[in-house]
Amino acid sequence: MPDISTTMLIVLCAAAAAAGWIDAVVGGGGLLLLPALLLGLPHAHPATVLGTNKAVAVVGTTGAAVTYLRKAPVDVRLAFRIGTAAVAGSAGGAALAGGISKDALRPLIMAVLLVVGAFVAFRPAFGTAPSASPVSRQRVLLAIGLAGLGIGFYDGLIGPGTGTFLVLALTALLHLDLVTASATAKIVNVCTNAGALAMFAYQGMVLWQLAALMAVFNLAGSMIGARMALKKGSGFVRGVLLSVVGALVVKLGFEQWG
Incomplete structure (x- = not known):
């Protein structure tokens, strides 16, 4: 366990729980968890922060995926x-993550948030109901390439916002409603987290004791979030997404220029 004060440890565990809830509902829990880890581990190498983040996230994402699979109409094979x-994309991204500067993470995360928020805000009907028409083979292949390889690579390289990107991509490409897209994204996100974590673990870039403690809270938050999303539907998911994006843009902007 790294040298962290009790107060900071409590903050990190609370952030892990909140991130698990957010990740299960709309994806993007790393947008909260990664900044918290950067704050709590100011002297750690960025790759170690990213690796520890993956070790925490894979547990919560798996719990959310199992919860969704019990009730949501997910095409598990797809x-x-x-x-x-x-898995291949995230492992490749993680292999290159050691060259990422910590100073570059915050503006990158802010750019991600602004794009996601603008897209959802100006498309109020987006993901409110699934399409009745079948999805073409070309769209399935595009989903495999974009949501699989492309977003997987981003997840291994940087990570925050991956779940949200997956939800948006799957909704747009496969004509899913937001709840089904969230459920499908969780399965894919388990794979991206596992692929990236394997590479970080191989490189010795994971603080396992800290990750194990935070993972307990992340799992609890994610299972509560998945149950709420299933119960309340796509309108709830969209509202949470916009609220989270807005709050984090303000927070990161203040940290960058305040």
Whole structure:
């Protein structure tokens, strides 16, 4: 366990729980968890922060995926096809993550948030209901390439916002409603987290004791979030997404220029 004060440890565990809830509902829990880890581990190498983040997130994401699979109409076979590509993409991104500067993370995360928020805000009907028409083979292949390899690579390289990007991509490409897209994204996200974590673990870039403690709270938050999303539907998911994006843009902007 790294040298962290009791107060900071409590903050990190609370952030892990909140991130698990956010990740299960709309994806993007790393947008909260990664800044918290950067704050709590100011002297750690960025790759170690990213690796520890993955070790925490994979537990919560798996719990959320299991919860969704019990009730949401997920095409598990398709989800695992996308997830297989995501494993390769995330492992490749993680292999390059050691060259990322900590100073570059915050503006990158802010750019991600602004794009996601603008897209959802100006498309109020986006993901409110699934399409009745069948999805073409070309769209399935595009989902495997974009949501699998592309977003998987981003997840291994940087990470925050991956779940949200997956939800948006799967909703747009496969014509899913937001709840089904969130459920499908969780399965894919388990694969991206596992692929990236394997590479970080191989490089010795994971603080396992800290990750194990935070993972307990992340799992609890994620299972509560998945149950709430299933119960309240797509309108709730969209509202949470916009609220989270807005709050984090303000927070990161203040830290960058305040």
